[in-house]
Amino acid sequence: MTPTGPGLERDLAALRIPPSASLLDRVVSQWLRVDEGPAPVFVTFTERGIDFVRTTASVGGRAEVFLEAYRRRFDRPARPATRTPPGLVGALRTGRSSTLRFDLGGLTPFERDVLTAALGIPPGETRPYHWVAREVGRPAAVRAVGTALGHNPVPILIPCHRVTRADGSPGGYAFGTEAKDALLRAEDVDVDAVAAMARRRVFYVGSVTTRIVCFPTCRHARRIADRNRTGFRSAAEAVAAGYRPCRHCRPEATAVGG
DNA sequence: GGGCGGGCGGGAG
DNA sequence: ACTCCCGCCCGCC
Numbered sequence: 001m002t003p004t005g006p007g008l009e010r011d012l013a014a015l016r017i018p019p020s021a022s023l024l025d026r027v028v029s030q031w032l033r034v035d036e037g038p039a040p041v042f043v044t045f046t047e048r049g050i051d052f053v054r055t056t057a058s059v060g061g062r063a064e065v066f067l068e069a070y071r072r073r074f075d076r077p078a079r080p081a082t083r084t085p086p087g088l089v090g091a092l093r094t095g096r097s098s099t100l101r102f103d104l105g106g107l108t109p110f111e112r113d114v115l116t117a118a119l120g121i122p123p124g125e126t127r128p129y130h131w132v133a134r135e136v137g138r139p140a141a142v143r144a145v146g147t148a149l150g151h152n153p154v155p156i157l158i159p160c161h162r163v164t165r166a167d168g169s170p171g172g173y174a175f176g177t178e179a180k181d182a183l184l185r186a187e188d189v190d191v192d193a194v195a196a197m198a199r200r201r202v203f204y205v206g207s208v209t210t211r212i213v214c215f216p217t218c219r220h221a222r223r224i225a226d227r228n229r230t231g232f233r234s235a236a237e238a239v240a241a242g243y244r245p246c247r248h249c250r251p252e253a254t255a256v257g258g
Numbered sequence: 259g260g261g262c263g264g265g266c267g268g269g270a271g
Numbered sequence: 272a273c274t275c276c277c278g279c280c281c282g283c284c
Contacts, residue, residue: 129280133266143280144267150279151268165280172279179280197270 029074030081031067037092038158038186042066044078045085051099053154058175073153074106088157095123095187097157103155110136114148121162124187125217125249126194135250150174156183161167167203168194170218180187189217202231203253206243213238217251 003158029051042063052070059065070078070129091097097119104112113136121127132149150159157172161183165171170191173180184191185194186238194197194216197203206213207224214221234240235252245252 108268133280138266140264141266143265143278146279147267147277148279152279157281163279163281166282175277176278 001114028077029064029070029078029085031070031078032081032084033063034084034088034092034167036089037095037156038183039154041090041092042083043088043157045068045081046103049103050085050088050154050157051103051105053157055156055175055179057179065247081191087133092158095159097159100157102158104156106153107151110138110141111148113137114145115152115154115158115160118149118160118163119157119158119205122219123159124189125161125215125219126162126164126168126184126189127215127249128168129163129171130166131215131250132163146172161189167198169198197231199232200231204232204235204238206230206232206241208237211243212246213243215249215251218251219247220246220248 010101026099027046028047031042031044032210033056034040036054037252040056041238042054043050043057052073054066054069056066059069062229067078070076083101087097087099090098104115107115117132117135129145130139130142132145134140136145138144145163150165150172152158152160152174155161159182161170161173163171165186168191170180170184182193197205197216204213204217205216205221205224206229208228212220213235232241232243239245239252
């Protein structure tokens with residue numbers, strides 16, 4: 001049998017073995033609340049990494065609601081944290097989580113791949129669901145990407161809110177479309193400009209000087225002077241016009257040299 | 259421009 | 272194992 005939960009301390013006590021902090025760490029998650037950044041969160045973690053996140057707003061600011069959601073998902077209790085995972089506060093402030101350790105053990109390989117792809121989207125930028133599908137090598141699994149993101153156990157930190165519909169509109173979100181929209185605006189994504197472009201059927205932007213094509217929210221696209229900016233309906237259309245995909249936002253698979 | 263069917267992974271029988 | 276069925280979608284009619 002595997003000792004888990006509150007029974008562990010009791011069992012160890014019966015054996016007259018004092019429970020070591022590191023052993024508890026391996027078995028029982030710690031939880032804490034962090035009020036930083038546009039979306040304060042409750043977080044659980046073990047020594048394996050962060051495994052569960054909810055915005056405080058989504059649980060009405062109540063720790064007990066968060067802990068109940070945690071218990072439902074993992075069938076395990078959590079105890080109050082005695083430390084803060086390294087990098088957590090900074091990640092919430094900056095929107096960059098690349099140094100954080102996550103425990104995604106309960107997920108399928110596909111789900112992990114999808115979350116890893118989402119993790120690579122910088123703050124202030126967005127990518128469509130079909131982009132994620134292509135990044136994980138399953139270009140037709142677009143809707144499955146949405147399903148996988150919907151199961152993201154660590155939202156905010158793995159920024160699934162940066163994955164939008166093909167037209168740049170926010171799309172669905174576990175905490176509601178409005179919350180997703182607000183998160184994007186808090187990161188300075190110009191949601192309204194993207195929507196205005198979409199109305200003109202422009203989903204990609206290029207620079208007539210560099211002849212590079214980007215997603216509209218790409219940090220390089222944002223630097224294109226208006227007089228040099230041109231729009232495309234598809235990446236294929238841009239490529240046909242002699243543009244090459246931006247290496248930062250990868251609006252289309254670049255040919256693999258061999 | 260809204261509706262509709264195709265597409266896909268995962269979970270419940 | 273196989274079959275449904277559902278879901279943060281997409282592009283066409």
